[in-house]
Amino acid sequence: MENNVNKTFIIRNEVEELNRVVAFLEQLAEEWQLPANTIHSIHLVLEEALSNVILYAYEKGSTHEIRIDVNYTDHQLGITITDTGRPFDPTQQKEPDIHLPAEERPIGGLGIFLIRKIMDEVSYLRSGQENILRMTKKI
Amino acid sequence: MNVTNQSIEQGTLVTIDGRIDTTNYTEFEQAMNQLFNDNVKAIYLDCSGLTYISSSGLRVFLTVQKKMMSIGGKFLLFAMQPTIKEIFDISGFSSIFSIFETKEEAL
Numbered sequence: 001m002e003n004n005v006n007k008t009f010i011i012r013n014e015v016e017e018l019n020r021v022v023a024f025l026e027q028l029a030e031e032w033q034l035p036a037n038t039i040h041s042i043h044l045v046l047e048e049a050l051s052n053v054i055l056y057a058y059e060k061g062s063t064h065e066i067r068i069d070v071n072y073t074d075h076q077l078g079i080t081i082t083d084t085g086r087p088f089d090p091t092q093q094k095e096p097d098i099h100l101p102a103e104e105r106p107i108g109g110l111g112i113f114l115i116r117k118i119m120d121e122v123s124y125l126r127s128g129q130e131n132i133l134r135m136t137k138k139i
Numbered sequence: 140m141n142v143t144n145q146s147i148e149q150g151t152l153v154t155i156d157g158r159i160d161t162t163n164y165t166e167f168e169q170a171m172n173q174l175f176n177d178n179v180k181a182i183y184l185d186c187s188g189l190t191y192i193s194s195s196g197l198r199v200f201l202t203v204q205k206k207m208m209s210i211g212g213k214f215l216l217f218a219m220q221p222t223i224k225e226i227f228d229i230s231g232f233s234s235i236f237s238i239f240e241t242k243e244e245a246l
Contacts, residue, residue, distance in 0.1 A: 018162050040191065040222050047193045051161040098231025102204050110230055111194040117229045 004073040005032060013054045013064045013083075021046055021068070032072055038139050041118050042070075042077065048111035049081050049090070049133055057085020057131070079119075081133045088131055089124045090115065141188075142170040149246055150181025150213065156188035159196030168199045180212040183245050187218035192226055204236060213237075217245040 009024045011017035022043065029039045050066060058064050069080040095116070096109045116122055119135040126132075140157035151174055159167050174182060182203070207214040217239040219227070227233045239245040 015162055018160065037222060043191065044193055044226070047160055051193075051195070055161075096231075099234075100231075102201065102208060102235040105201060105231075105235065107198050107201055107205075108194070110197055114194060114226070114229060 004071070006069065006071040007031075009068045009070075011050070011066050011068070013058050013062075013066060013085075015051070015054055017054070018047055018050060021050065024068075028070065034072075034077075034139070038077070038137075041137070042079065045115050045118050045135060046079065046081075048115050049135075052088070052090065052111060053081065053083045053085055053131075057083055057088060075139055076136055077139050078134065078136045080135075081131075083131050084129050085131060087126050089126070090133065091122055091124045140166060142167060144170070144174070147183070147246075150183060151177075151179045152183045152185065154185040154188065158191035159189065159199070160191065160193045161195045164193075164195040164199055167196065168202075171199060171203050175206060180210065182207065182212070182214045183242070184214070184216045185218055185242065186216050186223060187220070189220065189223055192223055197226070197230055197232060200232065200236070215239065215245045217242050 007028060009021070011020060025039055025043050025046070028034065029036070046068065053066055064084060067082040069082070071078045090112045093112045096106065096113055115135065119137045121136045123134045124132070125134070140155065140159060140163050143154045145152045153170070153174070155167065204214050215237045218241060219238060224233070224238070227236065227238070
């Protein structure tokens, strides 16, 4: 495999599009020869980030494109998700208290937490009309 | 994803195969709700075929656990694959669920 490879994938803001993301990742795993556990982690991170955009970023019923850029260089995998939805900075979300007993654990709030735990770095930028979420992980 | 139920002496044995994600977690939720409607007091969940779970699926697990605790019931998980166990560990779910290595230990 080359030392620096990039791939771009575009989906619409529909939940069913997440199935296409799975197919995209399977293709990526084969082309870039990525280990199964890396693909599993990337799948989860992408689903969590993209489902937030799909479910909350836009007015219901309106169609928009979400861009996913993946690059691999020097044992580092980078993922950038760009959307034109309402501004939302996941890095500013309060982390859930994972030590609470079941009775007191709120339902939800885990998606962004999982992203931050799995990836090494997560950064957010609002640029013009775009939300740009950049995530990296050493593999 | 495929969910199947089997009545056993101790309660209901549920087997889940495939992925639980944002696109299909409601199917899992409905299958579990049906068990509550049937007044099942002990659920033994075979996780050996569960290959992927995201926060949508974790939410259903937590909801089931809360419901079972509120009725004094049991919700036991077993034979979880390492990648799934890791997600449970990260989420703090490993300490709020009863997770067993094998079916025999769970029963």
